[in-house]
Amino acid sequence: MAESFDLNQTDRLLTTTRAVRKRLDLNRPVPRELITDCIRIACQAPAGSNLQRWRWIVVDDPDLKMGLADLYRRAYEPYIAMQKDAVQRTGRSGANAIMDSSDYLATVLHQAPALVIPCSLGVPEGPQGSVAGFYGSVLPAVWSFMLAARSRGLGTAWTTLHLAFEAEARALLGIPDTVTQVALTPVAYYTGDTFKPGNRRPAEEITYFNGWKS
Ligand SMILES: Cc1cc2nc3c(=O)[nH]c(=O)nc-3n(C[C@H](O)[C@H](O)[C@H](O)COP(=O)(O)O)c2cc1C
Structure with missing residues (x-):
């Protein structure tokens, strides 16, 4: 008989792994080994031809973190100003x-x-297939990393804004220009006990059987 999973546990992990921002515990150190454990798990994600061309840069040096955060903030300010303006015009619920x-x-x-x-x-x-193959061979591992982190009491938040200054981040960390950064996530223990499922569209509304539904 095939081994079974505890669906309560797996579904809870999959439905309550949130973008953690306000509940990051900024004062509790995270051991490097714990982050490496999460990366070990993440590397079970699929990759085209199993090439595993992913690399993980863990930054815990205060000056480097400040350098990256400054890049993030430089990109964040104009981005959020635009978002706030759009939300004011459209009143998108939950955006505030x-x-x-x-x-x-x-x-x-x-x-x-x-x-x-x-x-x-x-x-x-x-072509699009190559681009899909490129990102499809690394982003599943990023999400697995976040799931592995969450199940160890660590919060993460997927971000991409620092990539507006990708070259500056590359220079800061000595990343060769033959390598692509795909995201940046803070890692910290989270405060509080648990998280709720997020606000998502009903699956029935976005699932089309046997072809596009207009
Ligand atoms: C590709 C991508 C880029 C994102 N970039 C940012 C970002 O730069 N900053 C940020 O605070 N959150 C960012 N997010 C997080 C989203 O805002 C978050 O996943 C979404 O609001 C759903 O949140 P929830 O899972 O907690 O419900 C990003 C998420 C994804 C998937």
Whole structure:
């Protein structure tokens, strides 16, 4: 008989792994080994031809974290100004809470015990299939990293804004220009006990059987 999973546990992990911003414990150190454990698990994710061209940069040096956070903030300010303007015009529900917690993250990013930048060897180029293959061979591992972190009491938040200054981040960390950074996540223990499922569209509404439904 096939081994079974405890669906309560697996579904809870999958439905309650949130973007953690205000609940990052900025004062509790995170052991490097724990982050390496999460990376070990993450590397079970699929990758095209199993090439595993992912690399993980864990930044826990205060000056480097400050350098990265400054880049993030440089990109964040014009981005959030635009978002706030759009929300004021359209009144998108739930947006204020996200912007409030995003403001907080931008302010404290350098204080997270670690910032993790997943990278992939190579640069995405060529037809859509190649680009899909490039990102599809690293982003599943990033999400697995976040799930592994969450199940160890660690919070993460997927961010990409620092990539507006990707070259500066590359210079800061000595990343070769043949390597692509794909995200940046703070890693910290989270405060509080648990998280609730997020606000998502009903699966029935976005699932089309046997072809596109217009
Ligand atoms: C590709 C991508 C880029 C994102 N970039 C940022 C970012 O730069 N800053 C940030 O605070 N959150 C960022 N997020 C987090 C999203 O805001 C978050 O996943 C979304 O609001 C859902 O949050 P929830 O899972 O907690 O419900 C990003 C998420 C993804 C998938």
